[in-house]
Amino acid sequence: MPATSQTIQLPNSESAIALAGSNEQNLNFLSSYTGITLILRGQDLLLQGQEKAVARCAKAIRILEPLWSLGKPLHEPDIMTAFQALDTGRTEEYSELQKNVLARTKKGEVIRAKTFKQKQYIKAIQKHDITFGIGPAGTGKTFLAAVLAVKALLSDECQRIILTRPAVEAGEKLGFLPGDLQEKVNPFLRPLYDALYEFIDAEKIPDLMERGKIEVAPLAYMRGRTLSNAFVIVDEAQNTTPAQLKMVLTRLGFGSKMVVTGDITQSDLPCNQDSGLIVSRRILRNVKEVAFCELTQADVVRHPLVQKIVAAYERYEK
Structure with a gap:
């Protein structure tokens, strides 16, 4: 196949x-993904390689121009x-994806x-009363849910946000930890707070x-309640038992x-315990x-290295 070059x-x-990108990491990624050479000279980007790959x-x-042309x-x-x-x-469809600001x-x-x-x-959450977001770390499962929850609260679409997750590390028995209930559970709920602080x-x-x-x-404090007019986020659900997750799902009002x-690849439950x-x-x-909704390593939006770590573990566990 003939080689060619093109300048953008x-x-x-x-x-x-x-x-x-930082340290030209995007150009390096494009090069490794397509097999061509990309050279940036000032404001001229030179593409060299096989004709089809360059094109x-x-x-x-x-396709990405609406983003990089604005310096994003x-x-x-x-x-x-x-x-x-x-x-x-x-x-x-991707052009619309770039324009839609959540x-x-x-x-x-x-x-x-x-x-x-x-x-x-996002569309599933907006359309359904119960949505499961399953996928590896960094795919935005909790963050996007928290964004939608805050939007719903601020626009009076719900009366409250309820954030919960199983405190597996403390075996759901938090009494021995210092402080009041809030201080006891804060370490386990920090990722949810991080999204709210944005x-x-x-x-x-x-x-x-x-x-x-x-x-x-x-999660243990959800038992016996009816959660009405609320936006409920159940985080780290892989660490729930079947009975625990059934309990919280049936709290929906x-x-x-x-x-x-x-x-589902990061359960902290005992090896003989099924994940809820x-x-x-x-x-x-x-x-x-x-x-x-099942997200994959392709949806990881944290540091690029996170995507590679997830991919490496997926290959190892197959």
């Missing part, structure tokens, strides 16, 4: 930096989704779905909690949504009002 002229230095890479870069940093999931859109004839953080940063499966996950000032959260607008508690997230997340997926798979 970038409008300014900001767009060049956004496309290239495919150039098209993917053009690109990440590997953006690039991979661009190639997926190109290879499956979904470029128009929310903005306190700092004005745009939150949007970065992959098609994240978009599917949208709500830290000093306002205690007031919201005092007024019952935000409730954070271990009128006017409520529940999002159950977890990674796996059992629920098997039992509820055909209940049409319940949505199951």
